Amino acid sequence: MCGIVGYVGKDQAAPILLEGLTKLEYRGYDSAGIAVRDGKNAPVTVKEKGRIADLKDKIGPVESIVGTCGIGHTRWATHGAPSETNAHPHHSDDDAVIGVHNGIIENYEEIRDKLKRNGYRFYSQTDTECIIKLVDYYYKKYGEGPLRAISRAILRVRGSYALCLMFADYPGEIFCARNGSPMIIGKNGKDAFIASDVPAILNHTRKVYYIDNMEMARLKEGSIEFYNIDCEPLVKTLTEITWDAEAAERGGFEHFMMKEIHEQPKAVEDTIHSVTDDKDKIDLSSTGLTAEDIKAIDNILIIGCGSAYHVGMVAQYVFEDMTGIPVRVEVASEFRYRRSPIAPNTLAIIISQSGETADSLEALRKCKAAGVKTLAIVNVIGSSIAREADYVFYTLAGPEIAVATTKAYSTQLVANDLLAIEFARVRGNLTKKQAAALVKELKTLPDKIQRILDDKERIQWFASKFANANDIFFIGRGLDFATCMEGSLKMKETSYVHSEAYAAGELKHGTISLIEDGILVIGVCTQSEVIEKTISNMVEVKSRGGYLMGLTTAGNYNMEDIANFCVFIPKTDEHFTTSLAVIPLQLMGYYVSLARGVDVDKPRNLAKSVTVE
Ligand code: G6P
DSSP: OOEEEEEESSSOHHHHHHHHHHHTGGGOOSEEEEEEEOTTSOOEEEEEESOHHHHHHHHOSGGGSOOSEEEEEEEOOSSSOSSTTTSSOEEOTTSSEEEEEEEEETTHHHHHHHHHHTTOOOOSSOHHHHHHHHHHHHHHHHOOOHHHHHHHHHHHOOEEEEEEEEETTSTTOEEEEEEBSOOEEEEETTEEEEESSGGGTTTTOSEEEEOOTTEEEEEETTEEEEEOTTOOEEOOOOEEOOSOHHHHHTTTOSSHHHHHHHTHHHHHHHHHHTTBOTTOOBOOGGGTOOHHHHHTOSEEEEEESHHHHHHHHHHHHHHHHHHOOOEEEEEHHHHTTSOOOOOTTEEEEEEESSSOOHHHHHHHHHHHHTTOEEEEEESSTTOHHHHHSSEEEEOOOOOOOSSSOSHHHHHHHHHHHHHHHHHHHHTTSSOHHHHHHHHHHHTTHHHHHHHHHHTHHHHHHHHHHTTTOSEEEEEESTHHHHHHHHHHHHHHHHHOOEEEEEEGGGGGGTGGGGOOTTOEEEEEEOOTTTHHHHHHHHHHHHTTTOEEEEEEETTOTTHHHHOSEEEEEOOOOGGGHHHHHHHHHHHHHHHHHHHHTOOTTSOTTOOSSOOOO
16 A cells, blocks of 8 residues: 655655656555655655646756755555545644654554644644654654654654654654654665655666664665664665566565455455454444444445355345344345335445446445445545445455455445444444454454465466366355355456356256356355255255366365365454455466466456446
């Protein structure tokens, strides 16, 4: 999420910053800005909503910005809508400190309140402004210099971030710090570069230092120094980058899809943390939903397209089971043209990564016209669906580049889980303690997803055996059927192998006639209430020649006697198993695609954001 570039050296900074930002645009593209200093003069700051091209237009001739020290940022909005005001760099009231920031400051509201009590005023809705002003506060209060002020601020904030700052009293110098979000320092002779991602500086140098968590750096022409959180100097070694530029943008992964699959633990964790506290209590105030709103709901209508619809299928099971509220799930393109009654006191939940899908947007408008409340679960801040809905739950997946969604889907799942738990608590279906226990379990998912990813080579080996398959079937019951729908979509859209997902009990009503020798059938079995039933269906398939992959929870080792190949996922509450079971299926789609030589990030005929009917 977001991109940072910095430069100090003998050359003019503005062209280097703009070039670097262009390379990072894939990380965030709703607004951008640069601040450049010429000697002791105050920095010149230019910010603009939109793409880097819009910022360049605003700047005009790049020579108009003079100075050899500067910082730049391209933004993917998390706190506050995309706008010029919310764009970085941000500054303290008297411009003593100016800076850019990546990541999320979790306790920014608490920090803003503290600073307000100390006379600070705020012009933006960003968490970035809070951290810049916190550094300014410590800088002035203790007068111990920039490094101490930054280290005090770092110790005070919670979250993952990378920070890059300039101080009015220190011309020609840039200070940085990080915790969680990536940041590298490049060196070329006396020139120093800062970047959140390698591609930003690859045209200038391949020699970089890596800053670790809770470390700081101080850069000026001809000098790069590193410090730990106690401001003690650190010695670092230069590393040579060997990636080509395009691979670097993918962070060392061969494809964006694989990169995004690996970003899931972080994306899921960020989304959960955005509405929960350390005591595992959920706070939905950022969505606008109140307890009264939640108590007034008689029905839930969930609408989405593609994978977002599959999230809706999962959510239906979870909401109905936890809250007892009847839930209907609709494909947006069907719903918008059907004259189906929408009961009063319905909450319509529109799920969309982009927030721009034409059918989902029209479905939202139809619900609004029917007079019911609408809640958007959306990944892109300020998108059309987010703007038009009554309430918004933002997922924090960050920019998703690969056409086939992975991390956005996973964040949408946990967003729904969190809503269902909180609805159930508010309406008395769960006690506070039960709700907190479920949140605690949700918080274990990122680690469990990581464990599955750590074992990905096994899936790769298995997938390579089926690279020439013509048909693949996915079967499961209940929540597992919803997982199958997503697994099957991943398979067909990334690898062009025909695949179908079936409710396991439906197979014998026709589709089983397609099973013949060697056809791969993937049985998803994570729901204890129906596992025996699905296993019976798998046995039926096997006796007709099907080749079985069993995807089940650790402990269900009898699967080894039935399936030809087994994948075990870690145990979790059965409401949440989709979050884990989908991971091996994403990997299957990816690896089959790879083996068949398909352009996995941009499969034919598909678009990332479908803004036409
Ligand atoms: C496209 C994408 C899918 C996505 C669907 C809905 O088809 O390829 O991955 O699930 O649109 O998009 P949305 O942005 O509304 O989630």
